[in-house]
Structure formats: C-alpha cells, structure tokens
Amino acid sequence: MVRFPMLLKAVNGLFNMFYILIILRIFMSWIPNIDWEQQPIKFIREITDTYLEIFRRIIPPLGGLDFSPIIAIIVLQIIQGFITSIIGNL
Numbered sequence: 001m002v003r004f005p006m007l008l009k010a011v012n013g014l015f016n017m018f019y020i021l022i023i024l025r026i027f028m029s030w031i032p033n034i035d036w037e038q039q040p041i042k043f044i045r046e047i048t049d050t051y052l053e054i055f056r057r058i059i060p061p062l063g064g065l066d067f068s069p070i071i072a073i074i075v076l077q078i079i080q081g082f083i084t085s086i087i088g089n090l
Contacts, residue, residue: 008087015080019073022048026069051076 002008025048028034028041036045055068055075 002088003090004087008084011083011087012080015076018048018051018076022052022069022073022076025049025052029066 021044025044028044034041036042052068052072055072056066059068059071061067
C-alpha cells in the first residue's frame with residue numbers, strides 16, 4: 001500500500017514531462033532551419049541538453065547519429081523506478 005499516492009503521482013508526472021521534452025528535442029533536431037533561440041524551443045533545448053550532455057560526453061555520435069538520448073531515457077527510467085519504489089515503500 002502506497003502511503004503517499006499524491007507524491008508518487010507528482011514524481012511520475014515530472015518524469016513523464018521530462019520524457020516528452022527529450023522526445024520533442026529529438027524531433028526538433030531533425031528540422032533543418034529551426035531557430036534555436038526562439039521560445040519555447042530555447043527552453044526545451046536548455047532543459048534537455050543539460051541532461052543529454054552527460055551522455056554525449058560518454059557516447060559520441062556514430063555515423064552522424066546521436067544515440068545518447070536513447071541511453072539518457074533508459075537511465076532516466078531506471079532512476080524513476082528507483083525513486084518510485086522508495087516512495088512506494090514509505
């Protein structure tokens with residue numbers, strides 16, 4: 001039994017929003033003439049690139065393809081599972 005269901009929902013909601021922002025960032029990188037200084041595109045880039053840069057330093061692009069977002073999402077899912085299991089056991 002979860003004693004803090006609202007906290008669990010809030011944490012999962014934050015993780016889900018970040019997943020969506022990362023996926024939007026991936027799709028936006030495919031648009032050739034996008035203005036990266038225009039809002040809300042600049043906000044999405046700044047928020048997601050801070051996290052993605054960790055993985056870009058470890059995993060260089062292979063054949064022009066950046067696989068770091070895939071690894072970043074997998075790590076984020078592991079972190080989410082860990083945090084939600086802690087909240088579920090409170």
